[in-house]
Amino acid sequence: DQQVKQNSPSLSVQEGRISILNCDYTNSMFDYFLWYKKYPAEGPTFLISISSIKDKNEDGRFTVFLNKSAKHLSLHIVPSQPGDSAVYFCAASAGRGTSGSRLTFGEGTQLTVNP
Amino acid sequence: KAGVTQTPRYLIKTRGQQVTLSCSPISGHRSVSWYQQTPGQGLQFLFEYFSETQRNKGNFPGRFSGRQFSNSRSEMNVSTLELGDSALYLCASSLARQLTTDTQYFGPGTRLTVL
DSSP: OOSEEOOOSEEEEETTSOEEEEEEEOOTTEEEEEEEEEOTTSOOEEEEEEETTOSEEEETTEEEEEETTTTEEEEEESSOOGGGOEEEEEEEEESOGGGOOOOEEOOOEEEEEEO | OOOOEEEOSEEEEOTTOOEEEEEEOOTTOOEEEEEEEETTTEEEEEEEEETTEEEEEOSOOTTEEEEEOTTSOEEEEEOSOOGGGOEEEEEEEEOOOTTSOOOOEEOOOEEEEEO
């Protein structure tokens, strides 16, 4: 039962253009969503997050959009740079604070930004 | 502020042996979570520790165990190793404030190879 799905295993874009990575979830209890970037043999690096009370969060070149009715979120990277090439993971959690934190991850999308 | 550190970075063991991995969280972080990454199963949650107590547990057999010390440092242990335990083991820490979902920050991981 895959509760968080990233349906595109890979995405290739030109430098300077927009990269859009998508993620779908099925668990209505998820209320916090995160995007991580990962290089091989390294730990995931936190990029940006969004709470279910918002529909958009921006941080520099990165914007995350949340559509709760569709149970869908997306990460926009503008403009894309070659250094953005990595695997991007979408993650979700349910509950807050003392109820514990447990991230459920998608399968990841390999982003390649071509110079 | 120093990030999450994990030791050792690489480990080779044989089937039937046991292994202990160590994680030091970011200073001030009280929650430590462990994840396993394999090519077939992706990133999967093992367990979370908060105030020296296991607060959350994933769907892994009892061979996988952990503990947390009073300084928030954590260890995980895998007994009777199997070939399928070969994976990247990731530790993540978070502030774990009450009624708030805090971001988890990951360490570089320990690459375990079981021969």
